[in-house]
Amino acid sequence: MLRAENLQIRRDQKIVLADVTLDVRPGEVLGVLGPNGAGKSTLLAALCGELTPSEGQVWLGQHALGHWKGAQRAQRLAVLPQTSTLDFAFRVEEVVGMGRLPHQTGRARDSEIIHAALQAADVEHLAGRSYLALSGGERQRVHLARVLAQLWPGQRGHTLLLDEPTSMLDPLHQHTTLKAIRTFADRGAAVLIILHDLNLAARYCDRLLLLEEGRPRALDCPKVVLQPEALKAVFGLDVLVQPHPELGCPMVIAR
Amino acid sequence: MKTLVKPRSLFIGLSALCLLATWLSLALGPVSLPLIDTLRAALRLLGIPIPGEGLEQAELILGQIRLPRTLLGLAVGGVLALSGVAMQGLFRNPLADPGLVGVSSGAALGAAIAIVGGTAFGGLPEFIGPYLLSLCAFLGGLGVTALVYRLGRRNGQTNVAVMLLAGIALTALAGSAVGLFTYLADDATLRTLTFWNLGSLNGASYARLWPLLIVTVGVALWLPRRANALNALLLGESEANHLGIDVEGLKRELVFCTALGVGAAVAAAGMIGFIGLVVPHLVRLLAGPDHRVLLPASVLAGAALLLFADLIARLVLAPAELPIGIVTAFLGAPFFLYLLLRGRH
Numbered sequence: 218m219l220r221a222e223n224l225q226i227r228r229d230q231k232i233v234l235a236d237v238t239l240d241v242r243p244g245e246v247l248g249v250l251g252p253n254g255a256g257k258s259t260l261l262a263a264l265c266g267e268l269t270p271s272e273g274q275v276w277l278g279q280h281a282l283g284h285w286k287g288a289q290r291a292q293r294l295a296v297l298p299q300t301s302t303l304d305f306a307f308r309v310e311e312v313v314g315m316g317r318l319p320h321q322t323g324r325a326r327d328s329e330i331i332h333a334a335l336q337a338a339d340v341e342h343l344a345g346r347s348y349l350a351l352s353g354g355e356r357q358r359v360h361l362a363r364v365l366a367q368l369w370p371g372q373r374g375h376t377l378l379l380d381e382p383t384s385m386l387d388p389l390h391q392h393t394t395l396k397a398i399r400t401f402a403d404r405g406a407a408v409l410i411i412l413h414d415l416n417l418a419a420r421y422c423d424r425l426l427l428l429e430e431g432r433p434r435a436l437d438c439p440k441v442v443l444q445p446e447a448l449k450a451v452f453g454l455d456v457l458v459q460p461h462p463e464l465g466c467p468m469v470i471a472r
Numbered sequence: 473m474k475t476l477v478k479p480r481s482l483f484i485g486l487s488a489l490c491l492l493a494t495w496l497s498l499a500l501g502p503v504s505l506p507l508i509d510t511l512r513a514a515l516r517l518l519g520i521p522i523p524g525e526g527l528e529q530a531e532l533i534l535g536q537i538r539l540p541r542t543l544l545g546l547a548v549g550g551v552l553a554l555s556g557v558a559m560q561g562l563f564r565n566p567l568a569d570p571g572l573v574g575v576s577s578g579a580a581l582g583a584a585i586a587i588v589g590g591t592a593f594g595g596l597p598e599f600i601g602p603y604l605l606s607l608c609a610f611l612g613g614l615g616v617t618a619l620v621y622r623l624g625r626r627n628g629q630t631n632v633a634v635m636l637l638a639g640i641a642l643t644a645l646a647g648s649a650v651g652l653f654t655y656l657a658d659d660a661t662l663r664t665l666t667f668w669n670l671g672s673l674n675g676a677s678y679a680r681l682w683p684l685l686i687v688t689v690g691v692a693l694w695l696p697r698r699a700n701a702l703n704a705l706l707l708g709e710s711e712a713n714h715l716g717i718d719v720e721g722l723k724r725e726l727v728f729c730t731a732l733g734v735g736a737a738v739a740a741a742g743m744i745g746f747i748g749l750v751v752p753h754l755v756r757l758l759a760g761p762d763h764r765v766l767l768p769a770s771v772l773a774g775a776a777l778l779l780f781a782d783l784i785a786r787l788v789l790a791p792a793e794l795p796i797g798i799v800t801a802f803l804g805a806p807f808f809l810y811l812l813l814r815g816r817h
Contacts, residue, residue, distance in 0.1 A: 267710055292716070296714040298710060298711065304564065304565065305566065305756070311760075315704050315715060318701075
């Protein structure tokens with residue numbers, strides 16, 4: 218449950234994000250689309266409190282984001298950055314276990330949750346391995362498991378912010394990962410996810426926010442947002458949009 | 473992945489190593505005491521009446537010379553290793569070391585000011601000298617740590633390369649200031665300063681020991697409370713923040729503990745390099761990077777390693793004595809190179 222009202226972010230006096238009003242609703246996956254430099258990561262940084270908006274406000278549940286104490290905020294809001302650097306040879310389950318730091322649920326419950334999160338991100342088979350021995354995509358899934366563990370099992374009042382969680386994944390794991398995120402939302406969590414792949418966004422998101430030069434161009438369900446004219450205007454790309462033959466969701470094909 | 477040592481076995485092993493080092497440190501020296509006499513004299517020192525002929529001499533050597541020296545070695549080794557863990561955690565880099573980033577030289581400068589300044593004012597009274605020395609070394613270490621940290625930060629990120637280079641620059645700067653004090657010093661002070669730069673446990677006294685022991689125990693009790701936060705910090709500052717850690721507060725504590733620990737160690741035993749770098753590394757190789765194990769294990773390992781280094785320093789040229797800084801650098805520098813080269817593959 219995250220709400221942003223009229224957000225504006227300045228960097229060195231330059232407005233990099235403006236007029237963003239949105240709420241991430243319980244049970245929904247909200248996708249954020251836009252070309253490089255459109256302000257997607259800036260939006261995410263503002264929504265998690267890393268950047269202070271020059272105007273507007275972010276609300277987490279009933280309170281302003283800044284009013285939450287560290288651990289209490291972390292029990293409700295988890296954030297997966299685009300890349301994480303970790304130079305120490307933690308074992309995979311230790312990395313995922315760090316997601317449990319804000320909680321005092323005890324060792325037994327934590328290890329159940331770690332196990333479930335490893336399974337959800339399809340990295341169970343990597344348990345016991347050193348994080349440093351993993352490939353880029355495997356590391357990305359381990360960090361996803363970590364933020365899933367932080368809010369496990371995902372419920373109303375929990376919010377998950379993800380910055381391109383599939384950027385380094387093979388096609389199969391792009392889908393398994395988004396299915397896991399979808400399941401998380403189905404249990405009641407609110408999910409905001411930055412994506413580059415329009416078809417993944419069309420298939421797994423309930424609503425899409427299309428950003429253009431730091432301003433929202435559209436915020437609606439995929440069928441409404443993914444129009445050839447809008448995509449041409451924002452991405453400069455000529456596309457065909459067809460319904461998916463089996464699922465019916467929009468499918469974007471570059472011409 | 474190779475199997476790691478279980479924490480329990482590690483603690484048992486390291487404790488045994490510490491006891492062995494302590495025993496040898498008490499028993500060996502210009503006058504070698506039979507191991508059993510060492511034990512009996514130690515018990516008598518603790519106030520347990522043990523009958524025995526000729527134990528008075530052993531008791532004297534132990535109580536006046538070797539016990540303070542051994543305790544000093546344990547404390548210096550332990551606190552330097554802890555400071556190393558704190559630095560490596562703060563900079564999220566396993567190759568950070570209090571010596572490399574200039575903390576030790578800052579502390580050395582503080583101490584040099586105290587030594588030379590103290591002499592210039594006609595010598596410091598015995599009851600205040602050691603404490604003032606510790607305080608100056610602490611302030612010197614704190615100042616340089618804070619400065620290196622400030623210089624290494626850009627756009628909210630700690631740039632390790634900048635930090636290391638800033639450390640080199642500040643080490644050189646502090647070195648030149650220490651050189652100036654060396655130039656100004658009279659012969660007796662000069663000798664104190666020189667040996668002090670090489671590091672030594674020689675001439676340990678209880679007066680020098682107390683401030684260090686208090687600091688060591690304090691830091692050793694404080695840092696493990698932050699073990700989980702340190703683990704999270706290794707993920708990155710913003711990740712730790714998202715996990716609910718007060719990152720700014722944690723960083724302040726780490727800088728403070730390091731400056732305090734290194735300052736007190738440098739004040740008591742001079743410059744002893746590489747313990748803070750090598751010990752956390754060895755423990756990580758054995759037991760992994762989890763700070764809940766790493767912190768307490770590093771105290772034990774650092775204490776034991778420094779006592780062994782001191783034994784080498786004492787025995788290799790007996791009856792003369794090498795400054796211990798020479799020994800730790802001689803053993804530590806090749807190990808550091810080994811770590812650098814190993815990381816390439």
